[in-house]
Structure formats: structure tokens, C-alpha cells
Amino acid sequence: MIKFYNSLTRQKEDVPCHENKTVKMYSCGPTVYYYPHIGNFRAYLFMDNIRRVLKYNGYHLDGVMNITDVGHLTSDADEGEDKMLVASEREHKTPWEIAKFYTDIFMKDARALNIDLPEHIVPATSVIDEMIKFVQALLDKGFAYETSKGIYFDISKDAEYGKLSGMDIREKLAGARIDVDEEKHTPYDFVLWVKAPKEHIMQWESPWGMGYPGWHIECSVIGDKFLGETIDIHTGGVDHKPVHHENEIAQSDSRYGHQVVKMWMHLEFLQVDGGKMSKSLNNIYRLADLEERGYSAEDFRFFYFLAHYSKQQNFTFDSLDMAKNTLKGLKNLAKEHKNGAARVDTKPFEDEFLESINDDLNMPKAIACTLKMLKEERSKNVYDTLLKFNQVLGLNLDEDEQSIPQEVKALAEKRWQAKQNRDFATADALRAQILDLGFVVKDTKDGYEILKK
Ligand code: AMP
Ligand code: ZN
Helix, strand or coil: CCEEEECCCCEEEECCCCHHHEEEEEECCCECCCCCCHHHHHHHHHHHHHHHHHHHCCCEEEEEEEEECCCCEEECCCEEEEHHHHHHHHHCCCHHHHHHHHHHHHHHHHHHCCCCCCCEEEEHHHHHHHHHHHHHHHHHCCCEEECCCEEEECHHHCCCCCCCCCCCHHHHHHCCCCCCCCCCCCCCCEEEEEECCCCCCCCECCCCCCEEECCCHHHHHHHHHHHCCCEEEEEEEHHHHHHHHHHHHHHHHHHHCCCCEEEEEEECCEEECCEECCHHHCCCCCHHHHHHCCCCHHHHHHHHCCCCCCCCEEECHHHHHHHHHHHHHHHHHHHHHHCCECCCCCHHHHHHHHHHHHECCCHHHHHHHHHHHHCCCCEHHHHHHHHHHHHHHCCCCCHHHHCCCHHHHHHHHHHHHHHHCCCHHHHHHHHHHHHHCCEEEEECCCCEEEEEC
């Protein structure tokens, strides 16, 4: 039985799911205004980790990640300029060019890290109409109001506001010393839609004149559009908890009158030399920086496994060296086991591995168990068990296994979803697409398998 820590209830809980063991999962995605750093990728390795562990346990994933290409201001709390416009001025490109450039880099790095990407990756600018409808619904229900600057969410209408981070908003209000916008009902009301000045580059028509969305609304809207009114798991970094995720909960739960997200999972930060990774401290590393120094993306992937996601992980080149060497050792042992003649009982290792990953993703313990197993006498069945574990680890251990491209896996998963929804025409079209790529999907008792044509 899997137990994950739910930040909302502050306890480990069974994983919620929909019919046919499908987990609907939402992950806050990147703001594509600058190069993603390895701290950001800790957040997406965390997403990958959850997805793979669920699949290992026979679940199916219906996952969504947004791409923030509008509306994220330089301060998370509705102040400053839109990060996309700052980048656009800095680089003398349009915001659309900026978004494309950094989205491409993000996707390239994510693939290099072998991140199991969600089924839907959705830019905020592709759902402007849906955002407008969502904001209108909040206005209609009395949860929002209009000022000369935009449409705001009225947090006083939401009795539960602040429940995720446990902050008492009334206490916070009593001591509030933030800039007061006279038109706002309470200082912490946040913007849903901003009325744009004429010179603002990114703006769209709306019932409230030309404007652009606030940052938080995109996640509520994309979650709603692709996953519906009930989402099983929502992931993000701890920095999102006090503002972005509180606001998402306020928007979604107010619109639907019930709890939309069942389980919230938050990842602690990657630190550098014991401090925060930040541009101003000049200690940001990109994957490309690591590669320049002779480390592979996979070395960093393995590094992720060496600390629990709920603890800060300190990045140093010494610790990355350790990860690199351990991974090298693991791969060498794997090769020896591939041709091993002994017979080892791997059941105790399989049990321990499963118990570890299912105990709120205890990857350090799962890795220790894997390394312990590799110390056994050289045996082909140790190798086979390692390949099984590798469905979670996602390392490049075996050529045959790696030869099923991510694209084919994603198509097969979509086909399975289409079949569950009895949309057989789509399922058949996807099967044909998979066939064109040189693979066959075969239905089995519990799901499906992918074979080479
Ligand atoms: P952003 O592109 O700033 O919206 O951030 C994308 C994701 O990276 C969010 O889930 C953040 O919480 C996460 N994040 C940012 N910095 C770090 C860090 N140093 N360690 C781990 N996650 C981070
Ligand atoms: Zn979000």
C-alpha cells in the first residue's frame, strides 16, 4: 500500500485515484523567462519520481503541467513586472520568442534527465478564453470583484483561506504593513485578471476590457480543463505553498463548492553550498554547466535519489562526485550480474525496495537496498530484478529497455486512457501511430505491454 505525505492534512495517506487506478496529477510547471536551473529540475525529478512509483504499483497516470508564459510577476504576490516582459526587454525579443526559446531548453533538459513527462503540457496563453470564463464564474458567485486595475479574488469570502500553509490570515491582516490599494477590499486579495495599459505587449480582449491573467488562475483553469473537478495529487516546490497554492485552492474550491485537490505534495529546495540558489548570489547551475564540468544529466538524476524530497538537499561538487561514482559502480555491477551464473533469492530485496518507495518515496532507502542486492553473488536474476527497479530509477542500464522511446510510451498511455473512456476511434488511431514508430501495443490482463514490431 502506498502512503504519501499530504501537506494539506499533514499526514501520510493512501493515494487517491479515479476509476481504473488512474491518478489525475497536476504539477506546477516552469516560468519560461530564463534558463531552468538544477533546483527547478529537482521539482520535476520529484514529479517523475511520483509518476514512476505509481506506475510501478500498477496505476495509470493522467498528468498535466502548465508552462507559465504570461502573468507571473517578479514578486509572487502580484507586484512588479511580468517576468516575460522583463526578459523580452532584456533580450530584445518578443515574449512569444522568449517563451519558445526557454520552453525548448526546458524540454531538452527534461528529456536529458529522462523525466517521465505528463500527458498534457499546456502553456498559459493557450487557455485565455477558459480563464476569462473561470474569472466570470467567480464574479457571478460573488467571490471576486472589479476595480479600476482588474478583477480581484475576495479572500474574506473564503473562510478556509490559508489552510494549506496554516497561516491565520486574520492575524496577518491585523499586522499588515503591505502597500494598501484603496480599492482592494482586503490587502491580501489577489488579482485574477489585470487591466492592461495600452503599451503592455501581452493583452487580450475580455468583458473587462483589454488585459491579461494573474499568475495563479492558470493552474486552476488548466487543472479544470484537463483533469476536471477532482484532482488526486498536486505537486510543487515549498515556495509555492503560502501564496500560489493557497490562491489556487481559493479559486478552485470556491468555484466548485468542494475540495478540488485531494493530496498536495511539496518538495523542499535544492541548496547550494548550504545557501539558497539564486541569481543574485551567482550560484545558479544549469544542466549545461554540469555537463561542461564532465557530469552527465544522469549523474544529477542519481544525485536526486540520495536525499528525501521533504528535506533540503545540499548541492556541492563533492556530493555530485559521490553520486557519479556510486552510479558508475552500480552500472559496472549491473554488467557483471547480466552474465552471472549464480541463483539469488531476490524476493527480500524486491519487498524492501517496494516498501521503501511506497513509504512516501524513500529513495535513499530504495537505493541502499539496490546497492545491497548488487553485492550478492553475480546472478542474472539480480540483473532482471534491477531492471524491474529501473522502471522507477529510470537509468540507462539496458539497451533493450531504453529502446522504447518516451514518445511511444506516452502514446501507449494515451491509447489506454482512450480505451478506458470507450473512445475506440482515438485508441485505434493511436495504435496506428505507435505502429508507424515501429512498436506494437498488446493488451494484457492488467493493462498493456509495448513490443517491438
Ligand atoms: P518557476 O519556474 O520559478 O515557476 O519554478 C519552477 C519550479 O521549481 C517550482 O515548482 C519551484 O518551486 C521549483 N524551484 C525553484 N527553485 C528551486 C530550488 N532551488 N529547489 C527546488 N525546487 C525549486
Ligand atoms: Zn501552479
